[in-house]
Amino acid sequence: MLGRFWLCGQRAGTYRSPTLLSRIFILIAAIALGLPLAEACRYSVRDVGFADLGNERYTLRFYVEDPETPDAAGALVQAARTLFGDSNVIFEVAKREPGREGLVLVSPDGKRSHSIAWPGLEAGAGEPEWDLAQSIIASPTRDALLEKLIPAYTVVLLVDGTDAAQTKRAHTAAVEAIEAITKLMPEMPKPVEHPPVVVRLPVDRMAEETILLWSLGLDTSPTPEPQAVVVMGRGRRVGESMRGGLITRTALQEAMAVVGQDCECGLDRVWMQGERFPLAWGRAEKQAAFAELGFDPDNPKVKAEISRIIARGPNSRPSGKPQSASDNFDQLALGYSEEIIGIEEPMEEIAMVTTEQPAVTPQPTLTPEPAAAKTEPAVEEPTGSNPLAWTVALIAVVALGGGGIVLLRRGS
Numbered sequence: 001m002l003g004r005f006w007l008c009g010q011r012a013g014t015y016r017s018p019t020l021l022s023r024i025f026i027l028i029a030a031i032a033l034g035l036p037l038a039e040a041c042r043y044s045v046r047d048v049g050f051a052d053l054g055n056e057r058y059t060l061r062f063y064v065e066d067p068e069t070p071d072a073a074g075a076l077v078q079a080a081r082t083l084f085g086d087s088n089v090i091f092e093v094a095k096r097e098p099g100r101e102g103l104v105l106v107s108p109d110g111k112r113s114h115s116i117a118w119p120g121l122e123a124g125a126g127e128p129e130w131d132l133a134q135s136i137i138a139s140p141t142r143d144a145l146l147e148k149l150i151p152a153y154t155v156v157l158l159v160d161g162t163d164a165a166q167t168k169r170a171h172t173a174a175v176e177a178i179e180a181i182t183k184l185m186p187e188m189p190k191p192v193e194h195p196p197v198v199v200r201l202p203v204d205r206m207a208e209e210t211i212l213l214w215s216l217g218l219d220t221s222p223t224p225e226p227q228a229v230v231v232m233g234r235g236r237r238v239g240e241s242m243r244g245g246l247i248t249r250t251a252l253q254e255a256m257a258v259v260g261q262d263c264e265c266g267l268d269r270v271w272m273q274g275e276r277f278p279l280a281w282g283r284a285e286k287q288a289a290f291a292e293l294g295f296d297p298d299n300p301k302v303k304a305e306i307s308r309i310i311a312r313g314p315n316s317r318p319s320g321k322p323q324s325a326s327d328n329f330d331q332l333a334l335g336y337s338e339e340i341i342g343i344e345e346p347m348e349e350i351a352m353v354t355t356e357q358p359a360v361t362p363q364p365t366l367t368p369e370p371a372a373a374k375t376e377p378a379v380e381e382p383t384g385s386n387p388l389a390w391t392v393a394l395i396a397v398v399a400l401g402g403g404g405i406v407l408l409r410r411g412s
Contacts, residue, residue: 044189044260046233049233058107061092061104061105062076063096063103064093075129083137084137103115118132137278140208140209141201145235146285149234152194152197153259154259155198156199157228158247160226161224185260215276225245229242234279239258
């Protein structure tokens, strides 16, 4: 068929082996068609878990009689503005309504809320407003999770139950699942050096971790059954939380296996859109994430690309409507600044982590990839990020060239 196409000027039915020109055409077309495949595996699900796309903010809402009063929220306003700057929490002052008063933490989707107790004003209490604001974005277990989440493949948060036997079975299931995933990690699309780890929360520490537990969909009070959830990246939940007998090696292994998958495949995007817990993500965390990933997850171009990946993939959310990671790509550039960052030594172990893994070694300083300038007004398409357009153009040029040769031969 190819021979007759290229030799259409010859006598009908005559066949000659493909010429050098036709072979070149076939080679170029094969290379061009392979370009999209070469670009398909740029990010893994774990990489996506480090991106903050700007539309998943918790709201700490303070209900008062008159929000317009300058000192309606007192020192809490200043504390929140200062401490929430590098977090996924915003602060609002609203007018008191029936059934709504005091401090309430609202989930990003606005469907869930958690009442926050106002700190006491006992003598020597210091600055309760600052302590309260800090407690919204940090706690001992969240600190332990962040320390492990950045270098590790993923983290299993295991909340102990009052039933010791059930808790022991859940912990054994987590350890076995981690061992199984660790063996598979070298074969994954984007291998990670450090295997998953377990962070355990004892029953007697649950009272100080109510915000963390509530945000991940877990019970905030002790229960006989243990609870478990897989977390990745910047504090993002993977799949659903598990309880009691549902905490099995198979269930945990399945959730952890998803983390290593290529995000460009047909994987359901709901795995990449689990809730994140309230946390601060400051300079130290940005440095460590950059060194671990080899790219800056806060770069507007990276966030725009990840946002498009999530938006165009399959999604099985109950509403039936795919949830876009961002409704406005231009907003991704807001609040971003580019700088050269160094690598700090990892923090010391926190006693709360009861399952130990090999110590995290400092990562070498990497040279950041060129990114958008600080004054960039909007997100631009990354250079060379659309191989499909180049492929189509290349095939069209080659085809036109082949058509011209055919015409010349006919003329001769």
